[in-house]
Amino acid sequence: MKYFKHTLVASALALAGLAAQADMTVGVTVSATGPAASLGIPEKNTIELMPKQIGNQKVNYIVLDDASDTTTAVTNARKLITEHKVDVLIGSTVTPNSLAMIDVAAESSTPMISMAASARIVEPVTDPKRKWVFKTPQNDIMMAVAIAQHMAANGVKSVGFIGFADAYGEGWLQEFQKAAGIKQLNIVATERYNRSDTSVTGQVLKLVSARPDAILIAGSGTPAALPQKALKERGFAGKIYQTHGVANNDFLRVGGKDVEGTLLPAGPMLVAAQLPAGHPVKKSATDYVTAYEVKFGKGSVSTFGGHAWDAGLLMQAAATEALKKAQPGTPAFRAALRDALEQVKDLPGAHGVFNMSPTDHAGLDQRGRVMVTISNGTWKYLSE
């Protein structure tokens, strides 16, 4: 009997060993602390909701925090690739980190799915390094065009712009200038501020004195509420637009009554429950919201986590294909995974419908955004 027990243990160990050898490993680096923490934390939580098994294959997740720091993101990516031999990288939360990780992913031929927004992460697709890189959030230009369209349709002729004095604000200014050019909107003032500023009185006075019909605030998260509060204080009566970077409940809490009537483009999952029944994203977005809220509590979901969810869906769809061709842990599997990512078609996610191709590694179209307003302290879907 004792002998039998030993063999049982031994064989179980051997089996476990075999299984471990063939496990698929997903390496994740998110900005769970530092300035981008409010984006990174829901992403990190979402990783816990990802499938532990794809087909018959067990999937391991290794999640590292890069503290919103570019150097740490690169170190994390190297560590994941060399020490943990990951099959795919997911991350990072913000654009600078993701851009810096591209080199690491490309030189080790590991597919990478970023959760940061800038189109520069995946473009130009002809760049041999970017062959390995995909991303889930909407391109800023999509959102900028949505705003410009809404402005033009509502009789806005002149626009004031105030944005973060960093990559986010600058990127938005560029994209919005393009979109405004298409819709013949006149940008009459451009101002900058820092997310840590305690006062934007100077900028707001200058904006108001230019008398625009509408003002676009390009900031992310709760710091975007500061200029809006200052504008209300100075009696600005025009329309105020925000970017999709503010789409979390903390913005509503901090903004209070001063952000009523704000207009913004956002991923459809923000208003998943209000989407019309036939909307292509309604079911997939609701799936994510339900899964997240069951685990982390009602009202806890944010759109940023949705980008991680979509990265998980893409990874799962591609891995199902790649597992037919190669064993995890091999270069062949990584290459097959990359090829499969590029072939993903009509995959509904939390933020839209993904159609990847060799020329498009972001894959979202206009189904990936809706216009939303803030009414009675909640997000309200605006049908176009």
Next chain:
Amino acid sequence: MDFQIALMLGQDGIVNGAIYGLLALTLVLVFSVTRVIFIPQGELVAFGALSMAALQLGKTPPTLWLGVGLGLAVLAMEGWRAARGRQVEWGSTLLWALLLPGIAALWSLLARPTGLAAQTVLTLLIVTPLGPLLYRTAYRPLANATVLMLLIVSVALHGVMVGLGLLFFGAEGSRTPAFSELRFDLGGIPLTGQSLVVVGVAALLMLGMYLFFERSIVGKALRATAINRTGARLMGIPTELAGDLSFALAALIGAISGLLIAPITTVYYDTGFLIGLKGFVAAIIGALASYPLAVVGALLVGLLEAFSSFWASAFKEVIVFTLIIPVLWWRSLRTRHVEEDE
């Protein structure tokens, strides 16, 4: 830019300058008494504001547990020192480590205050003991180290406290309701009650500090410690208690500054650092020694910030922090370098 805009910017600059001024004063105070460049001062501002916000949401501010935990750690440290035959000043130890955190804990757990005034007092009661407790755990064991060493400890402590802030309050910011919802026009310039509260409280605190240092025996003892530590000790002034007291004042004023700005702007767990840094620029203008010059410097920083945000908003921070270079240059021309001899 017309006259009205200039007045509005001036008003904005004075309100922010008043806050920077309070922080500059505490930095000067702490440095002159203990030779510590107290970088974590900014975190105490954020802790004050966010503890208040937590109280208003009906939660127990996690800073309370930090105070209680540090208090217990200090009691253990002092007990250990006593066991090794060192002299321990138990009166002040029990006050900072047991009595004040204990009252704060009992008050917030048993009878959670709902009024604005009571919440304000409780916030101050929670944050103030953090000053002396941090001093006793982090700085006092190194009281004879060089200024550079103490600065390194400050940087480390700053890192720890920002991390704790994220853990306690999360990544998102909070606002608190204004102490005064008053709004009126004065000669065409819109004024808010809150900005008057800020300037008024700052002025009162500065006056209070002036009287404290000029008129009270404790304040004079602190000044004596600042001027000459050994001499003060020879005159029977307990210089270690001076450290406690200056850190308690720093924490109290930091918390008050936090309560003052929280209704004006959104405060994040890391907001304090930049506010503290601007206070530091002001304190440098006062050469980390002169209180009036530090206040003047703070108003200068506030006004410069307001006007540069109007003219060149993209370069605002650059302009404010570049100010420190000519000031340092001018300072280094005017003063002889004195070798440190302690």
